[in-house]
Amino acid sequence: MRDLNSLRVFVRVAQLKSFKAAAASLGLTSSAISKAIKRLEAEVGVGLLQRTTRSVGLTEDGAVFFDNCKQILGEIEQAELLLSRATAGPYGRLRIHMTEGFGRRVVFPTLGPFLEQHPTLTMNVELSDRVVDIASEGFDVDIRIGEVADSRLIARLLGHLSFVVCASPAYLERHGEPKKPDDLERHNCLAYSQIHTGRLREWQFRENGKVYGKTVSGSLQASNSEALLVAAISGLGIANVSRFIASEAIASGKVKPVLTRYVAPGPPVHAVYLKGQHVSPKVRALASFLAANISIGR
Missing domain, CATH: 3.40.190.10 (Periplasmic binding protein-like II)
Incomplete structure (x- = not known):
């Protein structure tokens, strides 16, 4: 079916039972209505309307086609309504x-x-x-x-994210506080394991204007930063997590930021x-x- 307008013309003629009334309703001439119906009947290969001098009725095939056309046009109208809402604003x-x-x-x-x-x-x-x-x-x-x-x-x-290296006061009291990134080699670092590769994420630092990554290791690796923070709060080791994750624990004193002078852009x-x-x-x-x-x- 190439022309939805022909379907609309057919439905309106069937509803009003008159070419003239359908033409007036659609703003077309009676000749245009007649031509549209003839094209549609030629396309579907059956007669759809029975014409008399007084009225227009549906053939048996036309009645079946009419019901389906109403459903199709109704669904199109609903789709157009939804689309107009969506393009008018968030919907x-x-x-x-x-x-x-x-x-x-x-x-x-x-x-x-x-x-x-x-x-x-x-x-x-x-x-x-x-x-x-x-x-x-x-x-x-x-x-x-x-x-x-x-x-x-x-x-x-x-x-941009901002990362913070942090550990619990109890851990730092037992093991000392790292003063520079190389000191992390003597500490239990809680590493983030990237879920799509399985590789450990490097910890980024900035020193003398240069940013570099450092590979760390320890007794615990996880693919969730919040889990690593919980482990750090418990005193297991040092974690490097986003500041938005650690902010509450820092504010409450559960963990303490370290290596703050070496913080790199996130x-x-x-x-x-x-x-x-x-x-x-x-x-x-x-x-x-x-x-x-x-x-x-x-």
């Missing part, structure tokens, strides 16, 4: 991925005002440390830590979404809101 379901710690501690506390501003929007969030492919997995937005090299994606910068955080000629308003709204409202580095 519908917004599917998002972000890491668990970042989501719970940074993003989720800000979402109340955003959802209040957009009551027709529903958010579905996956919290995990896995790497996702938003194109194939159907995510609208991925809150991604680190550089974004995929040319298919738009990356809206939200800020990785960027982006709201990532697919490129397209028309980016959804709900995606733009979330990216703009997060860029303006979340606090990462403190």
Whole structure:
């Protein structure tokens, strides 16, 4: 079926039982209505209407076709309504991925005002440390830590992480406080294991204006920074975690920052979404809101 307008003409004629009335209703001439019906009947290969001098009725095939056309046009009308709402402003379901710690501690506390501003929007969030492919997995937005090299994606910068090396007062009392990064070789360092590669993440330091990475090791490795912080609080060793994760423990004295003079800049955080000629308003709204409202580095 190539021409939906012919379907609309057919349905209106069948409803009004008159070519003239259908023409007036649709703003067309009776001749245009007649030609549209003839083209449609030629396309489907059967007669759809029975014409008399006084009225127009449906053939048996036309009655079946009429019911199906009404359903099709109704579904199209509903789809157009949903699309008009979506393009007019944030509407519908917004599917998002972000890491668990970042989501719970940074993003989720800000979402109340955003959802209040957009009551027709529903958010579905996956919290995990896995790497996702938003194109194939159907995510609208991925809150991604680190550089974004995929040319298919738009990356809206939200800020930069700040890391802190910390340990419990009890651990430092037993083992002493490291004064420079090389001192970590004598300490039990709680390393982050990258879930997608299994490799240990290097600890980044800055010294004499140069940034460098240092590989550490110890008795515990985990793929979750919050778990490493808990281990550090218990006195097991020294951890290197995002400041947003450690801030409460630092404020309460459960852990103490060390090597503060060697702190290096952290990785960027982006709201990532697919490129397209028309980016959804709900995606733009979330990216703009997060860029303006979340606090990462403190």
